[in-house]
Amino acid sequence: MVVNEALRILRTVRYDAAHFSVFLQAGSIAAAAKPGQFVMVQAGDGLRPYLRRAFSVADVTTVAGVPGFELVVRAVGVGTEALGRFAEGTPIPVLGPLGVPFPIDDLKQPDRVALVAGGIGLAPLVLLSRRLAERGIPADLFYGGRNESEVLKRPDFERFLGAHRCRYATDDGSLGKKGRVTDILGSALEAGTSYRRVYACGPTPMFRTLAGILDKAGIEGSFALESEMACGFGVCLGCVLPGRDGRFHTICTEGPCLPPTAIDWSRV
Amino acid sequence: MTVDLSVHLGRLQLKNPIATASGTFGYGLEFAGFVDLGSLGAISVKGLSARPCLGNPPPRICETDAGMLNAIGLQNVGIEEFLSEKLPKLHEKGATVLANVWGDTEAEYRAVVERIGDDPRVAAVELNVSCPNVVKGGMVFGNDPAALHALVAAVRPATRLPLVVKLSPNVTDIVTAAKAAVDGGADVLSLINTLVGLSIDVETREPKIGFTTGGLSGPAIRPVALRMVWEVRKALPGVPIFGIGGIETVEHVLEFLIAGANAVQIGTASFRDPGVSGRLVRELADWCDRHGVARVADLSGTLKTRPRPEKTYV
Incomplete structure (x- = not known):
């Protein structure tokens, strides 16, 4: 409630x-x-x-x-x-x-999932990591930031998921690979890793690129979307994003966690 | 002391003067966990059109100092889904419902009102002639007294329910618009809707709202709304008024009543605090009790103005 x-x-x-x-x-x-x-x-x-x-x-x-x-x-x-x-x-x-949480109830061993964080989009993935760890679901983290100091909550992610499962990308190369988070996820997929589902939160350009990657790889996604909202419970209708079905999705009540296939990324 | 909170806006009888404003209270049901819907004076639902409406592309809102701009574009489920899905539940919860309606054309307005007809679950029909965020309809009627008169007159025969007309503040003279609506057959006036505004992202040099302009609401507009209520009350003393604009506290409610409103509608404040309307009902009763006001209706139009001075050249 x-x-x-x-x-x-x-x-x-x-x-x-x-x-x-x-x-x-x-x-x-x-x-x-x-x-x-x-x-x-x-x-x-x-x-x-x-x-x-x-x-x-x-x-x-x-x-x-x-x-x-x-x-x-x-x-x-x-x-x-x-x-x-x-x-x-x-x-x-x-x-x-x-709002609607990340779908995790249907996961069962030996499912393996990936978490993709861009910048401040790390936030919802900490609690997700904690819950996945409690359930014994293995999860790989791909986390991108501007530089090492802007990669937050690293000890928590590494504690919940295991340090060996946490990979980083930074714009300046100060932590992990120099480049974008979608690059390191793309490399992992190209190397043959597959995931039951990819959970993500980050800026719009990251979402747009990631939606394309997941679509191509045929991997299901769940994105925690962001939009400016006045109320948070479906009344102001200020937080909508354009859907592929031609409707506008109310992010606060239909989301924030929606599959990337629900959104028309060309209009965001 | 038992305070009598009931108010009469012509034939529209409300258990208290605290209502909620269209566009800020959904279909009422979204607030059931925060407010006893039956305890409110009335609930004006999201503006209904003959067919469902998708609304405007985002971004639709932005915060401004002491308020916000919006250009939602009247997204709504349409009158049929409202009547079949929303209204029965509102009725079950004992809500006094104002059906806020709009259309692109006179014929569309009339079609929605005809569909409502004399439905006993609806307390009154409220015509939105003042939405600044749609290309057609809305404010086109609100800005032109002749078009407003014609629209109200065309809709009037479609229902025997009390007819409320919600006026636009985006006019030179609110009294002219008020008279046009009343002459056309309005029983009650709601004022004001949002003021047209603009907010700019200086980095991108783009408007912060996708529709370019939006409607300004919140505390920033309260003095303008209050002034317009006072002007209309002076010019049309017999016409009942819903005062709307930036109301958040019992003091704001009292200001509107004293200026001449018979009841008020709480708008943007419900976004900030979803329980505010229910709380204001209790706080208004407490205030009246503390101040020895036995009937809240007696407060309406009790502004004591001072004579304005003659020109005083030195």
Whole structure:
């Protein structure tokens, strides 16, 4: 069930000037949240930012023994910047968990899956990694970022999935292969690796390229899509993306996790 | 003290003056987990057309200071699915339903209203003549008093339900538009719809909204809405009014009532806090109780204005 509750900030961890994690107290959202789902967070009760912002539930965890959940944030505007400025203990309104999660219930051993992260798109894949590990489903991570310092949560991914299953690509070559994340996934597929399903989250150009790769390889995908939204629960109809069926898909309720084949990437 | 929250907008009787605005409350059912739908004065549903409508290509919204721009393009399920799938559930939950309708042409408006007819599950029909985000219809009628008069007059015989007309603020004189709607047969006026706005991404030099312009809503428009309610109330004292525009707190509700509204509609605030409308019903009762107001209807149009000064040249 979706709840609207005020949750205290347990801790804020800064990675660099633009990136941070916010840990919120669990409330009733943490236990209900599935990988790929999101929350709408009101960063303050002022008029700037005015609307809530959507964040993937990055992980369900504890902070000094207190149950909570984590949001991984890149500060890109007034809303995301405001979220990083709250003191620990500040209660903030949170609505969730929202949206359609990554489909994982149908996985069974010996299925093998891949996770593809681009930049801040790592967020929903942390909780997914945790749940896949609990289920004993082997998963390979392909994670691309601008440079090594922007590749976040590496210890968590390597703990859940095994370091040998985590591959990286950076624009400057400071970590892993120099190039794009879709290149290293493409190489793995060309080398004969196959996956039951590929889960991905990242920027639109990554999604577009990946959709083409998966289509060609005949591999099923599930993309955690992003779009600006005012409400998060299917009312404002602001967050739509064009579908292949000619309709517009409401990302907050039909997604955010949708197969790439649902979207008309030529119109995004 | 028991506070009487009921209000009458002509023949339209509401249990309290807190309604929700079309386009910001879906078909009502989406809010069932946050608000007791039966506790609200009324719910104006997403604008309905004769056929389902896909809406505009994205991006459809962007935040602005103290508000947002939208150009959704009146995406809706169409009147048939509304009547068969949504309305029975709303009725079951005890909701007072305002059926907000629109069309590209006079004939399309009339067709939707005829389909609703005198359906007893609908409390009133609300004509949207003021959507700024469609190429045809909508604001084309709202901007031209003669076209507005003709449209309302053409639709009026199609239903015996109270007819509400939601006016556009994108006019030189709101009173002229209000008079045209009332002369055409409107029982109640809703004001205001969104103000046409523009927001630009300076890096790409593109509009932030795919439709280029969008409708501005939220607290940013509240003083404009309040002024228009006051002007129409002065000019047409006998015409009931729904006040709409950036309402978020009980103080905002009171401002609109005092300016001359008989009831209000909560819009964009429901995106920010899905429970706000239900909370405002309780807070309004509390406020009246604390201030010794026995009937909330008595607050309507009680603005005490000061005489404006003559020119004072030195």
